[in-house]
Amino acid sequence: MTTARKLTRRQVLKGTAAVGALGMLGGLGWLGKAWGAQDKVKMGFIFVGPRDDYGYNQAHYEGKSAVAKLDWVKAVDEEKVPETIEVQKTMESMIKLDGVQVLFPTSFGYFDPHILKVAPQFPNVLFLHCGGLYQEGKHPKNAGSYFGYIDEPEYVAGIVAGGMTKSGKLGFVAAKPIPQVLRNINSYTLGARSIRPNCTTNVIFTGDWSLPVREAEATNSLVDQGIDVITCHVDSPKVVMTMCEKRGIYCTGYHVNQSKLAPRGYLTGAEWNWAKVYMDYADMIRKGTEVPHLIRGGLKEGIVKVSDYNPVVTESVRKQADAAKAKFMSGAMVVYKGPIKDNTGNVVIPAGEEYIQTDIRLESMGWLVEGVIGSTKS
Amino acid sequence: MDVPKNLHKALESFLIIFGSLLVSMVLFGGFVAVAGANPFEVYHTMYRAAFGSSFSWQNSLIRAAPLMLTALCTALPGYLGLIIIGGEGAVVIGGLSAALAALVMPNAPPLVVLTAMALVGMVAGGIWLAIGGALRHYRAVNETISSLLLNYIAIAVLNHLVTSTFRDPESLNHPSTRHIGEANMIGLIPGTDLHWGLAFGVVACVLAWFLMHRTVFGFASQIAGGNVRAAQVAGLPVGRLILIVCFVAGAAGGLAGMVEVAAIHGRANDTLNANYGYAGILVAFVARNNPLAIIPVAVLLGGIRASGGLLQRVHDLPDATVLVMQGIMFLVILFSETLYGRFSKFQKQGAA
Numbered sequence: 001m002t003t004a005r006k007l008t009r010r011q012v013l014k015g016t017a018a019v020g021a022l023g024m025l026g027g028l029g030w031l032g033k034a035w036g037a038q039d040k041v042k043m044g045f046i047f048v049g050p051r052d053d054y055g056y057n058q059a060h061y062e063g064k065s066a067v068a069k070l071d072w073v074k075a076v077d078e079e080k081v082p083e084t085i086e087v088q089k090t091m092e093s094m095i096k097l098d099g100v101q102v103l104f105p106t107s108f109g110y111f112d113p114h115i116l117k118v119a120p121q122f123p124n125v126l127f128l129h130c131g132g133l134y135q136e137g138k139h140p141k142n143a144g145s146y147f148g149y150i151d152e153p154e155y156v157a158g159i160v161a162g163g164m165t166k167s168g169k170l171g172f173v174a175a176k177p178i179p180q181v182l183r184n185i186n187s188y189t190l191g192a193r194s195i196r197p198n199c200t201t202n203v204i205f206t207g208d209w210s211l212p213v214r215e216a217e218a219t220n221s222l223v224d225q226g227i228d229v230i231t232c233h234v235d236s237p238k239v240v241m242t243m244c245e246k247r248g249i250y251c252t253g254y255h256v257n258q259s260k261l262a263p264r265g266y267l268t269g270a271e272w273n274w275a276k277v278y279m280d281y282a283d284m285i286r287k288g289t290e291v292p293h294l295i296r297g298g299l300k301e302g303i304v305k306v307s308d309y310n311p312v313v314t315e316s317v318r319k320q321a322d323a324a325k326a327k328f329m330s331g332a333m334v335v336y337k338g339p340i341k342d343n344t345g346n347v348v349i350p351a352g353e354e355y356i357q358t359d360i361r362l363e364s365m366g367w368l369v370e371g372v373i374g375s376t377k378s
Numbered sequence: 379m380d381v382p383k384n385l386h387k388a389l390e391s392f393l394i395i396f397g398s399l400l401v402s403m404v405l406f407g408g409f410v411a412v413a414g415a416n417p418f419e420v421y422h423t424m425y426r427a428a429f430g431s432s433f434s435w436q437n438s439l440i441r442a443a444p445l446m447l448t449a450l451c452t453a454l455p456g457y458l459g460l461i462i463i464g465g466e467g468a469v470v471i472g473g474l475s476a477a478l479a480a481l482v483m484p485n486a487p488p489l490v491v492l493t494a495m496a497l498v499g500m501v502a503g504g505i506w507l508a509i510g511g512a513l514r515h516y517r518a519v520n521e522t523i524s525s526l527l528l529n530y531i532a533i534a535v536l537n538h539l540v541t542s543t544f545r546d547p548e549s550l551n552h553p554s555t556r557h558i559g560e561a562n563m564i565g566l567i568p569g570t571d572l573h574w575g576l577a578f579g580v581v582a583c584v585l586a587w588f589l590m591h592r593t594v595f596g597f598a599s600q601i602a603g604g605n606v607r608a609a610q611v612a613g614l615p616v617g618r619l620i621l622i623v624c625f626v627a628g629a630a631g632g633l634a635g636m637v638e639v640a641a642i643h644g645r646a647n648d649t650l651n652a653n654y655g656y657a658g659i660l661v662a663f664v665a666r667n668n669p670l671a672i673i674p675v676a677v678l679l680g681g682i683r684a685s686g687g688l689l690q691r692v693h694d695l696p697d698a699t700v701l702v703m704q705g706i707m708f709l710v711i712l713f714s715e716t717l718y719g720r721f722s723k724f725q726k727q728g729a730a
Contacts, residue, residue, distance in 0.1 A: 050697070078687045080697040083649045085573075085642050089437045090687050096433055098691060109552055113644055131551075176541070178551045207537060208648070364550055377542075 041285050043067065043278070044100035045077035046090055048107035049210065055236035055255040060106045060130070062256065063274025067282050076100065083109035091118045095125055102126040102285060104278070108133075111145070119143045126291065128281065130274075134293050144291065146277055149298035149357050150254075151187035152328050153270035153306045154231075155335055156299075156321050157252040158191025160268045160309065161229040162199045163317030164250055165192075171222035171230035172203040173215055173240050177376040179365045181233045184254075184270075186369040187335050188231060193371050195320050202227055203374035209235040219243040229267070241266065250312075257307045268321070269307035276302045298357060299328040342367035343374075390718065391666065398714040402707040409702060415693045427688035428681030436571050442680030443572075444469070446579030447634035448658025449665065449672045450586055451507060454627035455521070456667035457590055458620055459603040460514060464507050464525030465631045466655025467532035472503035472632025473639045474536050477646035478544065480558035480639075491562045495636050503632020504625035506532060511624030515617045533651050540647050554647035564641040575637035580673055582630050587669035589626070599623055631655065657683075660704060664711050679704070 043064075051061040057079065068075035076098050081087045087110050094100045101124075105115055108131045119127045119140040127140070132147035161170050170192055174181050185203055192199040202225065204218040215232070219240050222230055231252040232240040238261060244251035245262035253259070253269025277295065284291050297303040306325060309318055327333035336355035342348045348367050349355060355362050368374060407417035428438045451465030476499030480491050510525035541553040564574050590596035602609040602616045609616050634654060639646055661679055665671035686700035 076691040078690050078697070081687070082652050084638070084652045085440055086683075089440065089684065092433065093427070093437065093687055094691075097427075097688065109649060113642065176553070178553065180551050207534075 040072055040074045041102070041282050042098065042100045043073060043075045043282065044091075044094035044098065044103045045075060046081050046087060046094075046103070046105040046107070046110065047077065047079045048083065048109070049080060049235055051077070051079045053236040054238040054241070054258055054261065055234070057106070057235070059255045059272040060104070060274050063272075063276075063278045064104075066275035067278040070279075070282065072286060073282050081107075083107060083114070085114075087114050088118050091115075091127075092121075095122055100125070102128060102281065104128050104130070106130045115143060116140065126285070128291075132294065132296060136293060144293040144295075146281075146295040146303075148272060148277075148296065148301075148303035150270050150272065150304045151183045151335070152298040152333075152357070153304050154184045154254075155187040155191035155333075156306050156325050156328070157231065157268050157270050158188035158193075159195055159321045159324055160313055160317055161188070161231065161250070161252050162192030162194070162196040163320060164267055164313060165196070165199065165229045167226050167228050168196060168199050169225070169227045170199060170201040171219070171225075171227040172201050172372075172374075173218045173222070173230065173232035173234060174203055174205050175209045175234045176207065177205055179363060182365045182368060182376065183362060184233050185372060185374075186365070186367075189369050189371045190335055190340075191324070194324075195317075199371060201372045201374075203368065203372055205374070206234065212236075212239045215239045216243055220247070223247045223249055231269075253307055259307065259310070264312075265310070266307070267310050267313055271305050271307055273302055273305050296358075299325065300331055336362060341370040343370050343372045345370075390721065394714050394717050395664070395666075395671075395711070398710045399707065402703070402710045405706050405710070406703045409706070410695070410699070413695060413699070415695060420689065420693060420695075423688050423692050424682070424685035427685035433571075434681075434684060437684040438677060438681035439576055440572055440680070441683050442676040443576040443579045444634045444637065444654040445658050445661050445676040445679055446583050446672055447575075447630045447637075448654045449661035449676060450582060450630035450658075450669060451627045451655065452659045452662035453665065453667040453669060453672060454586060454590065454623050454630075455507075455511065455620075456662065457596070457599045457603050458623055459606070460511065460620070460624070461522045462507060462510055462525045462624065462627065463522055463659050464510050464528045464628070464655070465634075465658045466651065466653065467525070467529040468503035468506050468628040468631025469635040469638070469655050470529075470532040470536050470650045471506045471635070472499035472628075473635025473650040474539065474555075474646045475499050475502035475632070476636035477555050477558060477639045480562055481544070481556055484559070488562045491558070492564065492640060495558075495562075495640055496633060499632040499636030499639075500629035501632070503635060504627075504629035507628025507631065508621050508625040511620045515620045529655065533648075536646065536650060537648060544646075546645070549645075549647070552647060554643075554645040557644045558639065560644075562640065563644060564637065573637070573641035575634070575641050578633060578637060579676070582633065583669045583672050586626070586630070590669065595619075595622075631658075660708055663708065 045064045047057040047060055049057040052058055064075055064077050067073055078090055081090050091103055111129045111133045115127045115129055119142055123142055127143040129145045132145045134143060134145040172185050189201040202222055206214040206218055215234055216239050219230060229250040230244050232254055237254050237258055241251050241258045241261040245265050250265045250267050251262055252267050256271055259266040334354045334356055336349055338349035338353040339347055339351040340349040410417045410420045427434055429435055448465040451468055452462055455462040476495040479494045479498035483491055510521050510528055513519035513524045514521040540555055544555045545553050546556040566573055598614050599619050602614055602619050606616055635650055638650055643649060661672055661676050665675040682700050682703060686697055689695045689699055690697055
């Protein structure tokens, strides 16, 4: 059951690249206006995994819980809905039995074919999907998508990891070698190497989004190789984080704040901030303003954030991480600035070239940056 | 000849199953009450979500469709005394093969493509389960373990092929095969929101029942299931029976995979591995391997699964609630197996 997110949408990105991180395409304003008169905004959330997975689904559930606290919002949710016809039925059920006006099917695999099939049947309901797959003109008018550049906080976490490692060897437990995951691994490694040039990242691909046993094995084997800071990109980082704490090494988190799981070793982490996104959507719908088809953003837009540093993180490391964060906040940071070589020695970004955050070429990343030990062939 | 005996046996089965379901409902009601919800309201919600309206009926039936086919994966080998739990692997391999079959004939008319998909999917799923049967017969490998392990191999093969050889380069973050083409998708049963997979399931169950209860082949299989030595002494080709029955069972699973691809996803990817095979085991157990009983049991289970969502939304119960209900039902029905033959009422007439 995959929950990879984000994919190429060539036409759309051609447009958005110019606009910047917050692409506003087309309008769903008439929908918002129609609902503006009603007293409650009814929202439905669908998760592919458990609400309390300390990971991808919990991040969305926390966002849902935040927006549900508003007294003019009524929010319902369902967990563990597979990416089969079952999610189509869940969407229909939420519309027909609960009367929701806006749906947030949060798993990547919900979009094609499920949302694409159900959305045209309910033109008065908004279908907002997490993953940035929406294409203007090709997809239903009442659909849209939102996503965050989480590799920005990954870069900052990489700096912290690079600053705190004693051996200079970092570890990364990853699900699948797809562009989104590779981008996180690369940004993390580039962050670490920006302050410690000889740092390496050992990556292990487990093959799927939720394989707790393999994740534990991978973590153990990384620790046995002398690696002393580990992070991950799997649906639930719980296993990796608790394993690291048990083995007495540092870790950096992903999706949500996992410091509770590893109070001693959790240095920092890359977190989603869906609460902000869902609050914004609710507000737009209530006020009847135009709901954009595509919302994207990073640290600057508040869609992602960096976990608070653990007290063990030293002052000088904090300063360097904060400096990078400030650069992201000002919009001046470019992570993928040539020359960049991949880990087989090929130049993937030539000297003098800059791939800014919205660059379409980053969406189909198929390489691991120099310093990463591992292969994209699973 | 012994119609009364058959009638009494059927009545015994019916009452024991019905009683088990009733006991399960009482136990589950207790569980729900402990979890802080009103059991009567919960049952009312479940009824509303599963069978309370035309939409909920369709919701239940659409979830039941794949279960009918995957239940046959376990039920048919059951006639031979085999416990095969490899339905998941048959679905995955069947779905993958069906998608590939469609992709090698991009210009063929839809009817040809769909027929080819169904045949290839069924053959692939059939061979997959027959491997388990063959290992049992020729190498005495426990078929339960081998069929379970074959599931993992099937999933690994699927994941490997859709991320390498057969990957659609456009499917960056969700590796999949190419789309089989909108024209080749199976449509809906007219007047409903249900795809044809449901009809396949019902027809397959009826045919399977006919095969096992009304043909010499089925009779021979039941003899072999009852006593392998006796069957061999009587000259029955036990090995061939095992292979054919496992093949037919796997073909049903393969068809379920083909339907997933041709009716829902349009391509093969890791969503084929949606645990329909495992849910089918439960259906087969509850139906006591009887293909005709599989149909209502699958609908009941589909209804329970359909109600999971509304339970979460109305009563704030976790998704696991419906799993608890399934688990309770499974245990009670397993226990009820020990009750057969214990009620003298059902035995008298049949004793002669």
